[in-house]
Amino acid sequence: MPSPAVPAPPRRRTTSLATRLFLSATAWVVVILAITGIVLSSVYRQASERAFDRRLNLYLRTIIAEVATPDAAPEQFQSIGEPLFDLPLSGWYWQIVRTDTDKVEPRASRSLWDRKLPRLADQGVELGASGVRQGYVEGPEGQTLRMVERPVDLGADGKFVVTVAGDATEIFEETRTFDYYLAGTFIALSIGLVLTTIFQVRFGLAPLNRISHSIADIRSGRAERLEGQFPVEIAPLARETNALIEANREIVERARTHVGNLAHAIKTPLSVLVNEAAARPGDPLAAKVMEQAEIMRNQVAHHLERARIAARLTVVGTVTEVEPVIEALRRTMEKIHRDRAIQLRTEIAGGLKFRGERQDLEEMVGNLVDNACKWAVGRVLIAATAERGPTPLLRIIVDDDGRGLSAAEQAQVARRGQRLDESKPGSGLGLAIVVDLAALYGGELILGHAPAGGLRAELLLPAA
Template sequence: MSSSWQRSLRLRLLAGTLAWILATLAVAGWGLAELFHRHLERQFHAELSTHLDQLTAALVTDDVPHLAVALSDPRFARPYSGLYWQIDRLPDGASAETGSLRSRSLWDTTLAVPDDAPPDGEIHIHRIVGPQGHPAHAVERVIRPSEAPAVAWRLIVSADSALLQAPLAAFNAPLGGALLLLGSGLVAAAIVQVLIGLRPLAALRQALAQVREGRSAAIAGRFPAELQPLVDEFNAALAANAEVVSRARTQAGNLAHAVKTPLAVLANAAADEHNPFGELVREQVATARTQVDHHLARARAAAAVRTRGLRTPLRPAVDGLLRVMAKVHGDRRLHLELKECPADAAFRGETQDLQEMLGNLLDNACKWAHSQVCTRITTDAGQLHILIDDDGPGLPEDIREAVFARGVRADERAPGSGLGLSIVRDLAQLYGGDVALEHSPQGGLRVILRLPAA
């Protein structure tokens, strides 16, 4: 699983984006909830302070302390409503009289606040345990009436924390839903962005596949600014490689031409000499010509293998060779047939090299066939399988591999230099293929040539 994440740029981008989205939404959700909680808490304390001001204004400290008017909020009159007030008498030098006055909502309980009474007139805020054990917030103030400054009065207003938590919970639920909806939209946008952003890479891969398969000599099309320099450099490398290969092939051709010219002069000079020396010269000139052709074909094939964009359709090449062989071996009236060949079958290499290999194999088959030569072409796993069957005498299994050696012929009486099959194998192996010999269903020899498909 980890290797898949490391190999996939798409997964890595998505994973990083999704992790960042989730972290951002989590922080945003916590921050919004915390800000709203603080806002509610300030409002909550401000409301308690308002009730405390009303309580202060309504307190009358005559012989019998009492409230001149009832507080406006009806919850103070409903037992255990969650909103309470209490007035404690704090005479100097005497113990406090807790609950001297209290709201009906406290019923038979009192509010227990810390003993650290605030300075006169200041407001303190506490978190306490309210009636019935519920957590509560309380605000308190200490006042000293001017008519009796020796006695202090502590005024307390308290409310259950549930009154604060209820609106917070009511806010958090839709906030979570909104963040979830936002997160889903951001995730969908990230997926679409990654898919669209990486689409040029898929197009680049297809363009490279066309170059590899020989459908194109260079990467075609325009790509984003981030990829175009890479494409340009790759195309420049392909062009430079093709130029080097072309120059090497030209030099090989020039060398072959330079060698063939004196060989032709020697052959012409020896043609008039009907003696052992002339025969020796003619034989050696023919061998030299064959060797030059062989090494020229190898050099050409080695250069072609390094060249991308090569593509040679099979059917036209085979049809042309069969027509040539029908004329070369016309006196024997052989039946030459291409029985099977996919319409899109193509060789990833030079046309001349394909003709060199198939020409040698078809010529050998025609030399040994009694009446017919049959060719079949199939494709499998990116390879071409070319089968050439004849109805000749065949070849014993113990010498089938030996005939691929340079200069070896199955029958010394047959014309030829013994280099045909050696050249075919060398060329096929240069292209990453091979050639093998088997018994043919027609009674003769079957040659199987495997080459890379385009």
Template sequence: MPDLMTTTRHPRSLVTGLVRGAAMWAVPILIISAVVLTWLYRTTTYRIFDDPLDSAVTSLIASVDVDANGAVAVSREPLDPRYQRALSGRYWLIGQSNGEARAPLRILAASRSLYGESLVLEPPVLRNLKSNMGEAVRASSRGVDTGETLRIVARQVILPGTEQPVIVLAGADKRAATRDIQRFAVTALALMAALCLALIFAVYTQVRVGLSPLFTLRNKVADVREGKSAQVEGVYPPEIAPLAEELNSLISHNKNIVERARTHVGNLAHALKTPLAVLQNEAQSGPQTPSALVAKQTEIMHQQVDHHLRRARAAARGQSIGVTTPLADVIDPLMRTLPRIYRDKDLYIDVDTETALVFRGAKQDIEDMVGNLMDNAAKWTKTDIKVRAETDKNRSDMMRIIIEDNGAGLDPKEYEEALKRGARLDEATPGSGLGLAIVDDLARAYKGQFHLSRSEMGGLQAELILPKVGAS
């Protein structure tokens, strides 16, 4: 039966991950470096070790003589005194192989240091000498003394006056050189290990210092959560500064939401207080309350509730992320619909919009804003409406929507009054007086702007500045 218990995996520390990543490449590289350095030292040591042996073999070949009886004599022996001292660890020998594997060479001439003994060459070495006639061959061999290991240089040549090839070799005890190489290897590994530890410590210190702004940011966020600070404070590197700014924006956004909700509730309470007071006074003043009065006051209450609900929803959508609406999807249907609604005006709508403008917000909100303004223009114009949309010249992340008409327009003193809730500058025309106020509220919710001015066509010009997707 499978285990249904789930285990909680703790996220790995960022510092631990970075240090572990550095160690994963540093340790192998340092080990390889120690091995390479040891190999180079070994090669150099044996090259230096082999040079005197190579010189001794060359000197022996040059100074060897063969008499009429085939006896071999050396006219000048190598000068190193160790060749004269018995079992000194330095030997030379001129001999022949008897054809038997692992058998001592038959001595034709030898150094006194051999003390009457001979040397044994392994079959691979003998084959190598035979195939490389006259060339130096380097190999290892068992020495004369117990535990002695020789490093030898040998050449197989045919001497003048002889028919059989002879082997001329010189050898030396390599145990001292081997110990030096081993000591160097241990020292190199120890130094690389120390360097590895120092490097890991340096990486750890660097990571801790490099990530210290993140730790500071974490503490500042904790201070905000605990109420010790209003915002994330401090100066941060360019890589982290945007994060701190976004956190401050998020904190401000949350505060604005709470404050806006408190304001909406207060406004709604004040807006409903007057109709309720009127109904209460009328109910107390007479036995019956006129139905027309009740209907009017309840309609006012309904409009106020609807208005504040719109504002609350717009405020929430205004800070949403990832919601976009192509502007053409809003303007095109209105351009087709409004002439049908206002048939008596022979309405003409001129639309000039920048290609592929996309509103960064909900479709319902842009429909409410542009729809209210175009409907308002169609209601008051004589014949023509002009709609323009383009990227704002001052900010490439904002777009400018301008709606004009050739109606009577407004007096400049009436622009501010027209944006107030419930304001109706012409009581003869149907409407609630909330349209322009809704547009203004929605524009502010999206951190945009809404302005009224005089149009060059003679009527009213409504200008919206709203966020768009991407830069122009």
């Protein structure tokens, strides 16, 4: 038997456009803010170093001026306007070293006590454009010092290297404080930008979401076209979609017209053949013509019906309420089989909808119920339920309390034109038509055994 429905392809995990835009925008915001933060932190650190260096150079020039005054008193070196130079191991130091002789002891600030400062020249630091070396060194107490150093040539009075150093913790603390404030500001800015991006993505893509929901409504039969106002960028898409739906309807309508014309064109020659053959009742050739003409008539009716249904299936958004169709069939069958007192009972779940044409549902269920009434002893049950899932299914069950069918008989009656009992009225096309119709909708007909002992016909169709 054919499968109940075409299996849905495995779903790939896809990310929505809104999510991709949000993630992309968020990533760019984070990257840009991170780069900006690094650059600003570096610029602020350099600015702090330059300010610190200007302060050190001021002390350096003051000390060089004292060195260049030969008659300066020693205590003048200890008074250059900064009390930290007098505080032992304060991290602020100056030092004067004579380089043209080893006989003169270096002079230094009281804060150095008996320690000595390292020389930047010994560490490979080159002189700058202003004739000053500057850099970081390790101080007497393990502090990191920012140091400026300048060689001074006083001619006959000697050559000196004058050094001034300050505790670099001041630079680091200022930079760290700036980084904290910068990080807090950027975090707040990031949150604001992310919220703004969410707002823009959500409201900017709202028209696309509305189109998606409208197309789903059209497919499910709740609407016939895209309605409403759309932004200028989206309006052409809505117009083309509506035009496509209208063109599809026109094509289907033309196909229906052609099918009807073809049916009338073929029926007339067949009727002529049948009439001519009927005029010669004793002629074997006429009997053969009658037999084959009837077969042709059944074949034409069958395939034209398939073509008509296939054309209808291309219409978007056709949905049929199930309960009114089954109730109408129940009343009709009760009247047709009134003389046999067949009891028809229905069990229909509320809100069931068939994704297809009403006349197709009537034809399929009508054939099954009519067949059940023909073979039932006294009771027929019609039940309808829905199965939710990736592909919603409508399940219609028709049970009778007749003699039932064996597996071989079930396979036989599903073939076109096959009848088990010639005493029962019909052409033998009923179940075959149901099988073909169900297959065109992606469903199937399953024959089995009913709990009451008769035949169970289970029809699976797409649900809306």
